[in-house]
Amino acid sequence: MLISQLAYVGASTTDLSAWRGYGTEVLGLEVAPDSDDGLLYLRTDERHHRLGIHAGDHDDVSYVGWEVADHSTLEAAAASIERRGVTVHSGKPTELADRRVLELVYFDCPYTGVRMEIVVGHEHVFTPRFKPTRDLAGFRTAELGMGHVVLYTADVQVAAEFYRDSLGFGISDYGVIPGVGPLAAFLHCNPRHHSLAFIANDKAPRKIQHVMFETRTLDDVGLSYDLCLEREITATSLGRHNNDRTFSFYFRNPSQWMFEYGFEPRTIDPDNWTTEHYLLKPGNSWGHAGLMNMV
Ligand SMILES: [Fe+2]
Structure with a gap:
């Protein structure tokens, strides 16, 4: 098992302001304070975010983030994907900063067309703690992933x-x-x-x-x-x-x-x-x- 957990999901939307209201009022999630007009980070637990919603020209998933334990596992995962004829790319520094990770490689899934990211070191935020934005007890995540x-x-x-x-x-x-x-x-x-x-x-x-x-x-x-x-x-x-x-x-x-x-x-x-x-x-x-x- 090379993958430890589902770390995050990113999506594109044509209506980011609708997502901002929906994220808090319906999902009950917290908007991370470093969100801006182009990118809405929604938090469900002690991770910096679990959903990254980007202003764009279409409405669909943009990427899925899979967390591995460390650098050598990331290299093993990338090599295994490449052995099957699928090209693995290195993430750009701006993408690492955007996802709040230390390392990132990605490939385009040949069966779904979704960009699959393999990452190390997704940012944890200990305090301030996650606070649901409506009456919710919160979410079970931790070692089970998002x-x-x-x-x-x-x-x-x-x-x-x-x-x-x-x-x-x-x-x-x-x-x-x-x-x-x-x-x-x-x-x-x-x-x-x-x-x-x-x-x-x-x-x-x-x-x-x-x-x-x-x-x-x-x-x-x-x-x-x-x-x-x-x-x-x-x-x-x-x-x-x-x-x-x-x-x-x-x-x-x-x-x-x-x-x-x-x-x-x-x-x-x-x-x-x-x-x-x-x-x-x-x-x-x-x-x-x-x-x-x-x-
Ligand atoms: Fe389901």
């Missing part, structure tokens, strides 16, 4: 096997449509059931489907659901997933991709995990109405 990111691709199995073989991700499970095949693949790099997942859709309007943050309490999911109902931005009803067992719902952001706020996903033992699969058919889980059509 949460998970889910991307669209044409063939989830090919994409999953690339990340397994190149970066040592474990394949937690596949969600399979009976008689059709895998619709989704879920991958882990630590005890979080999945930090990265793929959904099969080569006609999606964006590269990203959603980012999940794990709330500390069930009430945080319920309170967030009420807030999103009131604003008419829910994308699904409440429900529980049958793979990671998360109690959650999905809601749209100003860029029209989704967040998931989830409570109490199961964790796994990455050293003794065997890949599972489950069937995507009515009756195999409850809730999350709208999920199968969510793009």
